Amino acid sequence: MTGFAATRDRGAAHVPVLGLTVLYDAQCSLCTFLSDWLGKQRQLVPLRLVPAGSDEARHRFPGLDHRATLGEITVVGDGGQVYQGAAAWVVTLWALREHRPLAHRLSTPAGARLAKGATLAAAKWREAHAADRWGAGAYQWGEGWRYDPNAGWTYEAPACDSGNCSTGSTR
16 A cells, blocks of 8 residues: 655644535436435445535525535535535545545545546536436526426525525526
């Protein structure tokens, strides 16, 4: 086994990660497959799997850009840490018993290139299969937009409990 040089401590010891929330696109077949797979893995750090852009996600993380979470995997640590893209994949693997050694390898400079490549490949797959979403039933697109093949696009403003919400559509 090859050793890797330790990286500079970024203060992680002061904010331990005791749980992670993985936000995934529930309308994406690859994302739901991976979410199901994650739920079946032995976890060293508990994972909560929450659909991105859902009411639950908005309630748990009101300050997060929920539109962005639909476009890129986002993982939120219980200490407020936010990981996106390749870093989100690495931290998710780090939480899994069988895959923590792989996460450590992917956190090196060489491994980070591989993790980024895997993330880009998943994004390309999602892009290529985005048309599949339109064929079966309605498609939700965050921020209150919904497309139904029979009715077209409709907008329903999200609930506003804080009184500090947008009053108009952004699309």
